[in-house]
Amino acid sequence: MTPINEIPSLSIVVPCYNEEEVLPETIQRISATIELLIEKNKLNSSxxxxxxxxxxxxxTWEIIESHAQSNSFVxxxxxxxxxxxxxxxxxxxxxxxxxILISIDADLxxxxxxxxxxxxxxxKGHEVVYGVRSKRETDTFFKRYTAEAYYKLLAKLGVxxxxxxxxxxxxxRKALEELKRYSEVxxxxRGIVPQLGFSSTSVEYERHERFAGESKYPLKKMLAFAVEGVTSFSHAPLRFITGxxxxxxxFAFFMIFWVLAVKLFSDNAVPGWASIVIPVFFIGGVQLLSLGVVGEYIAKIYMETKSRPLYTIEKEV
Structure with a gap:
């Protein structure tokens, strides 16, 4: 690793969606951090x-526009x-x-x-630095447990x-230019960046409660994001349904032998529908589940082949 001699310029990227309650405080804290690092000669004035x-x-946009006029950092x-x-x-x-670029959420x-x-x-020469949560005490038990279980599941799936x-x-900038080559829809x-392969390290921090406003990731969005992570980086679900x-x-093969054995070699065969309906429902459920998993991958292929723009910038300030 080669130390960086020149004072670098930093851009902090903050995605925002309906963040009017927290945004003024976010702007104040991030601006203060940039100003402090410039005073310490760790960042340049741009x-x-x-x-x-x-x-x-x-x-949200009106607040960004307003602060951009009065705050040279924004x-x-x-x-x-x-x-x-x-x-x-x-x-x-x-x-x-x-x-260098740092991405951070607006909720503080x-x-x-x-x-x-x-x-x-x-x-020190690292091209990628991950912010890692040392504690998740502000999360609910359900969110903390499911999040950690999800990370472990992805690891087991090879992600x-x-x-x-x-x-x-x-x-x-070097890592970012490599990231731009990934054009997938x-x-x-968080699964793509580790694949870049540059020198990386981690910095631990304690996660706080949201400063204001409501979470923009309800359970429905969290589940959709979880499915996105699994299906974008692992074909293990396809192998699972094959197995x-x-x-x-x-199971069906043994059921056939059992039914024939009862019919031919015993008097215990009772006319009924259970031995027919249960396997039909079971096999039908597995087939529908398998089709759903395969369909999820086909839908991703469909989205990729259209190659539509990922975003459109309407205004810049």
Missing amino acids: SCVFFVDDGSRDH KGYKLSRNRGHQNALLAGLHNAKGD QDDTSAIEAMVDEYA ELVFNHADYRLLS NLFL LGFLVSL
Whole structure:
């Protein structure tokens, strides 16, 4: 690893969706962090923060515009419609300037003081620095348990992930340019970034409660994002249903022998529908489940073949 000699410029990318309640505080804290690092000669004066409005329905964009006029650190992009967190984040990363880029959510649950530690690790020569949650005490038991179980499940499926890391990370310009080569529509950045292969390290921080507003990831979106992560990086579900199909076929084969044995060699054969209906329902359920999993992969192929733009920037400030 070669130490970085020149003072780098930093761009912080913050995707926003209906964040009017927390945004003024977010702008104040991130601006203060940038100013402090410039005073310490860890960043140069062209450093800034890019807020990406992901089609918000509240006054998020008006707040970004207002602060951009009075705060030299603040810049912003407004997407033409809501495209989802990952696309909004990618829009910011693709268009922001700077030698290094840090992505962080607007809700202030990720500790902004970890930004300095990330910059220090970059100065040591690391191209990627992951923000890793040391504690999740502010999460509910259900969210903490399911999140950690999900990371472990993906690891078992062969997906390379950093445990307890979301989208709080530093990327060097070199790493970002490599990331731009990934043109897939089905985005799961926390699975893509480890595949870049550059020198990386982690910085731990304590996760806080959301400063204001409501979570933009209800259970429905969390489940959809979880499915996205599995199907974008692992074909294990397809192999699983192949194995399941083999087991069901084996079970049906033994059922045939059992029915014939009872019919031919005993007087216990009772006319009824149970021995017919139960296997039919069981096999039918497995078939529908298998078709659903296969359909999920086919849908991803369909989305990729259309090659539609991931986002459209309507305004820039």
